[in-house]
Amino acid sequence: MSDAESEPDAGGILVPVGESVTLRNTVAYAVQVAEETDAAVIHFVVPVAWRDFGETSNAERSRSGSLLERVEVWANEDVDGADVSVETAIIGDDEYLFSPDDYAAVLAAYASSNGLDRVVVDPEYSPGGNVPLLRPLEVELVRRGFAVEEAPIGQPTRRQQLLGRGGTAGFGIIFVITFGFYQLLGGFTIVTGDAFDFWYELLTGTITAAVVAGALHRITISGTPHPARTAIRVGRLCLYIPYLVYEIVKSNVLITFIILHPKLPIEPRMTRVQSAVWGGPAITTLANSITLTPGTLTVRSDGHDLYVHALFPAAREGLFDGALERAVRFVFYGRASAAIATPEERGDCEILTETDEEGEV
C-alpha cells in the first residue's frame, strides 16, 4: 500500500474479485491494462458481504484470504518482472454491504485512499450471490468518477440479468397463466354464464392478461422456457406437496407436545447444512419447506449453505437426514438424483452453536 501512496500520480487499478469462472482471465487482463496505462500498482480486493458472526465469519475470511493468495500468485506470474506491484486486501468488513451503492461506496473509499483511478471488473463477478449486482455497481462507480471497464472474456458469458430475453414463448406462458387465473377468480362464468358473461370475461380477461404479460414476461421468465421440463416438475411437485403436508403435520404434533410440556424440553442449535440442490428455485423451495416445518427454521442462505435453527434434537436429526432435501431433488431433477447420500453421510452439516456441555452431537 505504501507504494501507491508514495506515487499517487502514476495511478493504479482496483479489481474487486470473488469466486468466478473467469477470474483467471480477469487477473491477466488487469495486468495487461496496468502495463498499457503505466499504472504502478494493482489492488485486488474482496469486498465482504458478511458481518462478524464468529465462526461463520472466520470460514468466509479464510476462504477470501486463500482466494486472494491465488490471485496474487497469478498476477505476479503475469507481471513477470514489469514495473507493476500487486496488493491484495479484504475490505468493507466493518460495514454491512447490501446494495450496489454500498459496494461502490466501499470500493470508492478504498480507491481514493490508495490513489487508484481505474477499475477493472470481472464480467462474472457477482458479490450478491444470486442477485445481479454487477451492472448497477459499474454504473455507481462510473458516477463516482472512475474509469470502469469489464475484462473481455473469450467465452460467452451467461450473466443473470433482471430482464431476460423474454420472447414470444415467455409472453405466451405468462398470458395463458394470467388468463387462467383471471377466469379462476371470476368463478369460470366464461363457461357457466350466458353470452354476455362469455364476451365480457373474454374481453376483460384478454386485456388483463395482455397487460400483465407485456409488463412481466421479461422479468418473470429468465432464460429459455422449457415447457415440457416445467410440466414434469409441476407434476412431481404435486407428489411432493402431500409428503410436505405429512411432514408438517408430524412436526406440528411434536412441537405442540413440546410447547405444552411443563419443562419445555427444547435444545435450540444453529446448524449449517450444505444442501445438495442447485439453482435458485430449488434452494428456495428447500429453504421454505424447512421453515414451514415447525422445529426447523432457515435463518440464512448463502449459496448452497443453509443456516438452519433447529429447536430440538429430533428436528435436527431429521434435517441432517436430508429427507426434505431428497424430496426437493426429486421434484427438480427426477428420481435418479434423489438417491445421493444424506447431508450427514456427506459430512455437509455441522452444529454452529457452542455450548458448555460436553458430549453434544
Next chain:
Amino acid sequence: MNEIRLAAILLLLAGGVFFTFVSAVGVIRLPDVYARAHTASQTDTLGAGFVVLAVVLAYGFDADVIKAVLLLVFIFVTNPTAAHAAARAAYEEGIEPWTEGDERR
C-alpha cells in the same frame, strides 16, 4: 349427512383454533426470537390449514373452493418467507441463539 358434515366442520375449526392457541402459548413460553419464529409457523400451517379445510367443507365443492385452496397456497409461500426474513434480520443483527441454561430473553 348434513350432521356429519357439520360435525366435520366443527372438528376442523376446533383443530385450527387449537393449533393457533398452541402457537400463541409457544410465542409466550419459548425463550428467544428464533424459537418463537418456529411456533409462529404453526398458526399458518395447521391453524390456517384446518380452518380453510372447514371453509371448503362449508361451501361445498364449487368455484369458491379453488379460491380457498389458492389462499392456502399463498399462505404456504408467504409464511416461510416472512419467518425467514425475521430470523435473518435477527441473525444479521448478531443475536446469538438461546441455549439451555441461558437467561430468557
